[in-house]
Amino acid sequence: PTRRSSDLTPINVSTPIQITASGNGVGISTVQASVTDLSGGPNYFNGSTYTAGGPFYLGSTGAGPYSYNSPNLSFLNGHQYSLQAQAVDFATNTALSGAVTFIYESAPATSSISSILNGSFVKSLSQISGTAQDFISGLSTFSVSVAIKDVSTNKWWNGINAFNASDDAYLQVTNSTTATPNTWTYSVPGGLQSDLVSGNTYYAVSRSTNNAGIPEFGPSSTNIPNGVGITFHFDNTAPVSTTTFPSNGGYY
16 A cells, blocks of 8 residues: 555654673673664664664663663654664674564554444344454454444443443454455344344444554543444334225225
8 A cells, every 4th residue: 555654653662672692701791783774764773863874783781681772763654674783792702693673563453344334224233344454564363343332321232241331342353364454243142132222322333453462542432532433223113004094994
């Protein structure tokens, strides 16, 4: 997919880079780390910003394991990075570690319900399905869940046997692991189907978490963004019709 520059937001990193090193009896004098952006220049982090002319090996802290961090270090969503350590012992022998590469992701996955139109009338509910997508780390089989609320009583389905929960209880769906967008399906259990009350309005919402561990939004119902999810009206009561003219058994 096409990715705009505005999607690539720099995020400061608070977790230090961890390094181990040994000096074969001589002892370690200095351990340094370099960070390289493999997805586009300027490529090399110099301790303040990314620039050309690297790689730059920057001093770590600690006495084993060692760590490196900087308040200026940031990664861009969707970019691939390479980390490499350099150790110098007291005999001035120098060794480079193998490079470690990773793709940084800060954006959450997205999901939606497609099997029920928002505001529609439903007479039965055996299945809820939809789509989910994440273009960087992707989604696993267990990365999407749904929650259902009875709007008429303001209670959520508790995941077991009743609409009596004060907060959402997310239910695991079956998610495909094919190319984005993924499709997912939730088979509505019989207990939930039998607890749907004709004439009541219900709200259903899906929530996804990508393989980088970033949730679409928080786990509480207060975290659900405005405009996310769908409402539907449940009605399994047959209509009643009566013929008023001509009257039964009359003469005309």
